[in-house]
Amino acid sequence: MNLSFQIQGGDFTSAGTASSQVRRTLKELGVDASVIKRVVVALYEAEVNVVAHAYRGTISAEISPDKVFMKLVDEGPGITDIEKAMTPGFSTASQEVREMGFGAGMGLPNICRNADVFNIHSVPGKGTTVEITIQFK
């Protein structure tokens, strides 16, 4: 099953809509609750990152019987130093993002911790692609 969503940068009211739909779908499919939590926490952090940092982006989620593969592709400023961005506590988030309860520099580490496979690729000035795979068992 494939799900896809469009995300608008700066649209904090809608941030989480895609993650919520993926959560609902996995619940309907009877996926274990602890696995669903890992999937949606990782996806929600990644979705908030796109809203917080990029101009726009897309999310695709491929759900197969044994795993889910999620890909987030955004158009935005990109990340110049990924290693630094992965450091817990490091953040370039705006005041607006912090007022929404994010921007504490825990997003990427949180995604990495929940994913079985996590890939991030970024071109400064163009955008960032994040790939997350989580096995169901």
Added chain:
Amino acid sequence: MTIHEIVSLVHGKILCGNVGNEDSVEYCFASDLMSDVLTVCRSDFMLITGLSNVQSIRTAEMSDLKYILLVRGKTPSPEMVELAEESGIVLIISPYSMFKASGILYQAGLKGVY
């Protein structure tokens, strides 16, 4: 501790969600940082937060939480209440500060998640 006991201790009010007399919670986590909430692996805790926007409800939804205690006398927006209802989340408000609400509930026996 039952939810009704919690509501009474923090002089709170249940804004939405159905709470039975036996419904209870044993653990709490207090934070305004949603990424910190998302680091907690367990799901059987009540979130105490002063963050009054839809992302606190979304975070509870993603974390599979059932109860949010919104402190510091914040009035949630209609969107927040609607989203909480949709997600089956019980939203409780309290006029107390996060420190005071947490202290009272800790003293009464609620436990921290770590």
